[in-house]
Amino acid sequence: MAEKILMKGNEAIAEAALRAGLKGYFGYPITPQNEITAYMSARMPELGRVFVQAESEVAAINMVYGAASTGERCMTTSSSPGIALMQEGISYMCGAEVPAVIVNITRGGPGLGNIGPSQCDYNQVTRGGGNGDYDLIVYAPHTLQEAVDLTYKSFEISEKYRNPVMILGDGALGQMAETVVLPDFKEKEKPDAGWELNGAKARSPRSVKSIRLAEGKLLEHNLHLEEKFKLISRNETEYSYEDGDYDVLVVAFGTAARVAKTSLKNLKEQGYNLGLFRPVTVHPFPYEELRKAASKAKKILVVEMNRGQMLFDVRLSVQNDEKIEFIGKPGGETFMPEEIENKILSCLK
């Protein structure tokens, strides 16, 4: 087994991407993800790969769009306001079916907000933000090891479905240090799947585009994207849940789930009957799995570092608002375990 090493979250994510065979990194400075860009500026050239500091997030995502349209593994990283600027490119890439990985180390909003850890981009990344009907595949890790593992596999997932993937972290995950086991270096196995732009030599010319002007063609394309996302939902939905009949079932993702784990541990030691349902993919969302888990619980408590965004997905899933309670923390701040514990205790009354 590989050695455990202590790494900062942002650097661990960067190293995992390198090891996944990343060929091109295009980034723009924004806190709290700056360590990724700095790390890449040293490591990518060291490995003979491409690093470009773009002039804006708009340019960075479009450099990824261009570079990834050749079939090379590419990535950009940013934080909330920067992700907002990337929505144009993300919409085009989803429409043109260009695989790539985008990391969002979320910070407090709206607007310039602050640089504290937040989950206020849930709607932005699961409900688009760019124009048109499209879906990102969004992973929400809650530890650095999980961030490393998900980043490492996200490139293959994005290529399998020709769809951009987002790693949804937050300032806490990006800035904390934790021990991780790093995966081995790998390369993309299949360099040409039949759509990549690499020169029309001994074949017809190819185009990568989201435009469909002929009557009916855009409808057809949208229905294809819809079918694709249904397939992704069937195959790739991930969550963490230990089966049980709980008095309170906490639903949380990312850093909120991490804090909730401490709260649950403290209360379970006092004899309370509590469980955690943690979506790992927040898009596709594990609606059916949560519905089943919730049907066996007396109360559902949704915990988010925002004003209640995943809450809507939980309501859609559970279909019983009477059972659902919510505790939120917007503004780029993190929960203390006691806050969640007190809320759980009030749910039990």
Next chain:
Amino acid sequence: MTVAFKKPESLLDAKTIYCPGCGHGVIHRLVGETLDELDIREKTVGIAPVGCAVLLYDYFNTDIVEAPHGRAPALATGIKRVRSDLNVFSYQGDGDLASIGMGEIMHAAGRGENITIIFVNNANYGMTGGQMAPTTLPHQITTTTPKGRNTATDGFPFKMAELIANLDAPVFSARVKITDPKNINKAKKTIKYAFSLQKENKGFAFVEILSACPTNWGKTPSEAVKWVSDAMESYYPLGIFKDIWGGE
């Protein structure tokens, strides 16, 4: 039998959507001939703009990626950086390149990316129906300057070829027109030189082409061509503004 004139292999056998008298058809042909003559068609990736040339993939027998409005130089940067063996060009209009994409073009030029930019200046937004572009001349009437471009409120046009030439990194920047056979031949020579620089890894090359838009200018094709030489050229002088390798 000797074939005196034929379609370049780099162009598809397609009818374009362009209006009578539009310059795009000629410019496509010049780029197509260039790709043939430099033998780079098979390793070319072109970048289509948003504008009248958005359907570039219907006309070029090369790989094409379609960019969001103005972002073509960013896509070109990405492609060329990860695949330096490919020949990469963007084909952009004036609204695309000099307005919404001003940031992307200036920074791609500033980095000296080894790419070729074909910039078609027809002094208005063509596809959206003839609005004021950054290149619209003072007093020129467009759908958004019904009394003519008022420089007091609308500002002055951007001279892109000169702006690019002022940066340190680009190796070549020129302005040509395609009003008559002599100038079309000159334009061809300039375009071919710009692509040859990329082929030889010599750096960023920019070619601005003054081109007619009869439909939106409200002129006949022949009046429009005359307007390019009379009105546009006096504001946008032809010439080579930078050629550090000295080949043109």
